[in-house]
Amino acid sequence: MEKFKNWLLPGEDGREAELTSSLFGELGMLVSFVGIAVYNAVKGKDNQPLLIVVLSFLAGKGIGRFLDTHDKKHLLSGILNLISGALYTASYVLENKENEGEE
Secondary structure: OHHHHHHHOOOOOHHHHHHHHHHHHHHHHHHHHHHHHHHHHHHOOOOHHHHHHHHHHHHHHHHHHHHHHOOHHHHHHHHHHHHHHHHHHHHHHHHHHHHHHHO
């Protein structure tokens, strides 16, 4: 329990506090994205814009972690998420361009 308490409430080290706050912020954001995605699915709405935002966030996070740690797996993750986000964005734009005339 003490180990969990130390992880949850880090000491005076600013970097540990920043990492902990970042973790909880990311978890909160991802939980809200999942909630919105479920709501959109139930209502029959498109989740593509939401997925684009999540992939963009993960791309930035991966590239940022690579710049901090120089661990190539973070760079790979960032690049793959960036490519996925770009493809989903292109797909979304093309789909909406085709649907413009249907309204």
